[in-house]
Amino acid sequence: MILKINSYVFIGEPHLKQMKNNGEESSIIDLSISTNKFCIQLKAGQEIRKYQEELAAPGLRGENYIFVAPTGTGKTLVAARIIADHLDRNQNLDNVVVLLVVPTKALAEQQKDALERYIPGASVEICTGETQQTISLACLTNHVAVCTGGKLYSELFRKDLKFSQLSLMIFDECHSAVRGSDYANVLKLYVEEEITCSSSNPKTQIIGMTASPGAGKNPRMNLQITLDHLKMLAAHMNATSGIKTVVEHTEELERHRKAPKLDRLLLEPRDVSSDPFVQEVLETMKEIEKDLKGFQCVGIKRWSHKYLQKIRQNIHALELSDNESFLDLIRANKELLAYCSTLCVYMNLRSEDAIKVLKKESDSFKIDVTCSESRQKYATIRRSLIERLESLEPHDNPLMSKLQDVLYHKFVNDKNSKGLVFVRTRYEAKAMSDWIADSKRLAMAGIHPGMIVGHTTNKKDSMTQAEQKEVIEQFRNGDINLLMATSVAEEGLDIPACNLVMRYQYIASDIKKEQAEGRARAVNSECYTIISAHSPQKYQDILNEELIRLVQTIFKNGYFPNGDSLAGEIKKLQNKIIDDKRKKEAKQKQKKVLASDQIQLLCKLCKVQACFGSDVRVAGEQPYSQFAVSTPEFAEKYSIKPHHAPAQLTDSIYKTHKIYCKKCGADWGVKCVWSSDNQYPIIKCVQFLFKFGENKFELKKWSNAPFDIPPLEDSD
Numbered sequence: 001m002i003l004k005i006n007s008y009v010f011i012g013e014p015h016l017k018q019m020k021n022n023g024e025e026s027s028i029i030d031l032s033i034s035t036n037k038f039c040i041q042l043k044a045g046q047e048i049r050k051y052q053e054e055l056a057a058p059g060l061r062g063e064n065y066i067f068v069a070p071t072g073t074g075k076t077l078v079a080a081r082i083i084a085d086h087l088d089r090n091q092n093l094d095n096v097v098v099l100l101v102v103p104t105k106a107l108a109e110q111q112k113d114a115l116e117r118y119i120p121g122a123s124v125e126i127c128t129g130e131t132q133q134t135i136s137l138a139c140l141t142n143h144v145a146v147c148t149g150g151k152l153y154s155e156l157f158r159k160d161l162k163f164s165q166l167s168l169m170i171f172d173e174c175h176s177a178v179r180g181s182d183y184a185n186v187l188k189l190y191v192e193e194e195i196t197c198s199s200s201n202p203k204t205q206i207i208g209m210t211a212s213p214g215a216g217k218n219p220r221m222n223l224q225i226t227l228d229h230l231k232m233l234a235a236h237m238n239a240t241s242g243i244k245t246v247v248e249h250t251e252e253l254e255r256h257r258k259a260p261k262l263d264r265l266l267l268e269p270r271d272v273s274s275d276p277f278v279q280e281v282l283e284t285m286k287e288i289e290k291d292l293k294g295f296q297c298v299g300i301k302r303w304s305h306k307y308l309q310k311i312r313q314n315i316h317a318l319e320l321s322d323n324e325s326f327l328d329l330i331r332a333n334k335e336l337l338a339y340c341s342t343l344c345v346y347m348n349l350r351s352e353d354a355i356k357v358l359k360k361e362s363d364s365f366k367i368d369v370t371c372s373e374s375r376q377k378y379a380t381i382r383r384s385l386i387e388r389l390e391s392l393e394p395h396d397n398p399l400m401s402k403l404q405d406v407l408y409h410k411f412v413n414d415k416n417s418k419g420l421v422f423v424r425t426r427y428e429a430k431a432m433s434d435w436i437a438d439s440k441r442l443a444m445a446g447i448h449p450g451m452i453v454g455h456t457t458n459k460k461d462s463m464t465q466a467e468q469k470e471v472i473e474q475f476r477n478g479d480i481n482l483l484m485a486t487s488v489a490e491e492g493l494d495i496p497a498c499n500l501v502m503r504y505q506y507i508a509s510d511i512k513k514e515q516a517e518g519r520a521r522a523v524n525s526e527c528y529t530i531i532s533a534h535s536p537q538k539y540q541d542i543l544n545e546e547l548i549r550l551v552q553t554i555f556k557n558g559y560f561p562n563g564d565s566l567a568g569e570i571k572k573l574q575n576k577i578i579d580d581k582r583k584k585e586a587k588q589k590q591k592k593v594l595a596s597d598q599i600q601l602l603c604k605l606c607k608v609q610a611c612f613g614s615d616v617r618v619a620g621e622q623p624y625s626q627f628a629v630s631t632p633e634f635a636e637k638y639s640i641k642p643h644h645a646p647a648q649l650t651d652s653i654y655k656t657h658k659i660y661c662k663k664c665g666a667d668w669g670v671k672c673v674w675s676s677d678n679q680y681p682i683i684k685c686v687q688f689l690f691k692f693g694e695n696k697f698e699l700k701k702w703s704n705a706p707f708d709i710p711p712l713e714d715s716d
C-alpha cells in the first residue's frame, strides 16, 4: 500500500522529494505529523494582489466556479493560492489530489514550473499523451498532477481513473470546453456522474479559469444568446457559484493589466481590375471552367472562400459519380483550386510567393491517374501561364507596404521591441518571414525575423514541439525579435510578452482575438489589425470587438444569474447535456444497421476494390482508436514505402511504413507493428468510397460507420 505524505518538514530538502516520487514512503510517514504548511512563496517584495485574493475567495471556501481575468494578470497565482490552501486544509487526509488540467503539452510544462515555484512544498507531476506516467499513478505519489485534457479523457473513458479519486480539479483556459473538445468530453462524464451518483459521496471541487469565456455563436449581438452560452459553460463546469470577475479591486487590476493600444488599419488592397497578374490568372481560369459543362460562378470572386467551396463540392460530387470521364473532370477542378489559391496568396503577398504556389501545386499532382492527354493539356496551360506571370513587372502589395511601415517605426523607436505577426496559413508565415529577412529597410531597423507554426503530419511547413520551443527560446533571448505566427501562437505556448502584436489579413473568433491581444502585455504595447477595407473579415473583426464588449457588460452590470436561480438553471442544463449525450450514443448504435460483409471499400481515386467492411477491425480505445484490415489478401492491393517519420502511434502500435493504392498511388494509410509483433495496415476512411448495393457513401470518421466494426483479436 502506498500512503500519501501531505506536507514537508524541510522545504526544499531534495532527498525527501526523491523518496516521495519513488513512492517509497513508509520510512518517512511519521514526518507528516510535524507539519509545515503549504504556503505560497513569491519573490522578495512581491505579494498576492488584492484582486487576486478577490478572485480566489470562492475557491478558498470550497465552491465551484469560473473566474475570468485578462491575460497577464496572474491567474496561475490565483490557482496556486487555491491549491496551496486546499492541500493545507486537508493535509491530514490521504485522498487529497489536485488536478490542474491544461489544453496543451507546452502549457502543462509551463504550469508545472509555475506551481513548483509558487508552492515549494508540493510535489507536482506532469501527465500528457507523451509521458508514460498515468494520472492515477501520479495522483498516488504527488500532491498535484498537471495533465492535458486528452490524457484525462482517455483515462476516465477507460475507467483507469475516477472522479472520486480527485479532490480538486482546475481547468485552465476553460473556454475550450466547446463541442467535441477533450474538455467537453471530460466534463460530460463529470456531469453524468454528478447527476447520477448519490449525494453522500464526497464531491470533487471544480474550478475553471480563462481570460475570455467568449460570447458564443452570436452574429447578431443578441444578449440572450451570450447569456445562454455562458450558462452552458457554467453547467459543464458545474459552476454553481457562477462566473467571477474582479469587481472590488478594479483599479488595482487595471494598473497591472497594461492594456495595449488597439487599432484597425483598413487599407485598399491590390486593384484587381487593373492588375495584370490577376487578369492573366482569371483568363486562364475562365478557359478551364469551359471544360466543366454547366459551371456557373456569377457574382463569386475567383479568389474567395466561396469559390473554393464551390470547387470542392464539384470534386466531391464527381468522386461519388459514375461519370466515365470523372478523373479528367476532377483534374480540371483541381487545377482551378490551384489557381484560386494562387490568387488568394497574391492578394496577401508578393507575386513571387503566388507563383511558387502554382509551381508547388503542380508537383503534387505527379501521382495522378488522369489520362495522359488531359494531364498534358493542363500542364501546358499552366507552364505557359507561369512564364507569362514571371515576365510581368511586379506590383507592390499595399498591405505589405503598410506592414513594413508599422514594423519599421516600432523597431526604430524602440530597439528592444518584440513583435508577433499573426497570419492565416503556414505558407504565409514562411513567405512573410523570408520577405522580411530580405528587406534591407527592416534589417536597418534591427529586425531579426523568425516563424512559428503548428505541428501536422505533413512534414513540409510543419514544426515539431521541440522546434517550436527552440524558436521561442531564441525569441526570449533576442536572437529573433519578430515572429511570424499562425494561430498556434494564440494560446497554449509560453511566448514572452510582446510590445507589438499584429494580425495580418487574419480574423478568427472573439476569444482568439482576446487571446492574441493578450500577448501584447509589455510596456507601451500596440495591437494592429491590417485588413482590406472592403473585405467581409472587416465586419467579423468589428463584430468580435463588440462581442468582447458584450461579455464585459454582462459581468459589469450583473446580468449573469447567481444563487438559487443559477443553481436551478444549471441543473436543468446538465440534465439536457446528459440527455443529448445518451441520445447521441443510442443513435450511433442504431446506425450500425448494414451487413458489413456486403459493404465494399473502393479506392476513392481509381475506384479499385480494396476490401470489405467485414475485414475492418478496431484497435485501441476511443478517442485513440485505429482501424486495421485483418485479412491477408488485402496485402495484394497496396504497395508500401518506409515511413519518412516512423513513430509510436499509440502505446502499443508503432507505424513503420506508408501504404498506397497499388493501382493509382493514392495514400491509403500506414503499416504498423503491434507490441505483440503482429503487423497490420491501418487505413484512413476518407480515402475510400463505401459501396452497398447500388448506393455509395463516404465516411469522415470511422465512428460514423453504419456497420459494426469488431475489435482486433489476436486470432485475426
Ligand SMILES: [Zn+2]
Binding pocket: 603, 604, 605, 606, 607, 608, 661, 662, 663, 664, 665, 666
Ligand atoms: Zn486507387
